[in-house]
Amino acid sequence: MNSLVEILLSTYNGEEYLGVQLDSILQQDYSNWRLLIRDDGSKDRTLSILNEYVQKYPDKITLLKDNEGNMGYACSYRKLVRQSSAGYVMYCDQD
Numbered sequence: 001m002n003s004l005v006e007i008l009l010s011t012y013n014g015e016e017y018l019g020v021q022l023d024s025i026l027q028q029d030y031s032n033w034r035l036l037i038r039d040d041g042s043k044d045r046t047l048s049i050l051n052e053y054v055q056k057y058p059d060k061i062t063l064l065k066d067n068e069g070n071m072g073y074a075c076s077y078r079k080l081v082r083q084s085s086a087g088y089v090m091y092c093d094q095d
Helices: 017-026 044-056 073-083
Strands: 006-011 033-039 060-064 089-090
Touching: 006 073, 017 044, 033 044, 033 073, 044 060, 060 073
Parallel strands: 006 033, 006 089, 033 060
Antiparallel strands: none
């Protein structure tokens, strides 16, 4: 099996551990994956960290950009699911 897996991540004020989390995802053995992220209106450095990773790994990480701000995690993940095009999805929580 080598099907594409899309990892869905909704972030909110997660700067403290976000880099470690993204590094962990990037080190996975399975290689046919993409990470689709939506930030839910963070007020800390979360967006800055995400943008650094998107620039460094543009073929693996995509950051959805919208003006909807804080929708709450359930609505944020619903939006990610709607944007996903992979045959398989995995949810990744930031904590």
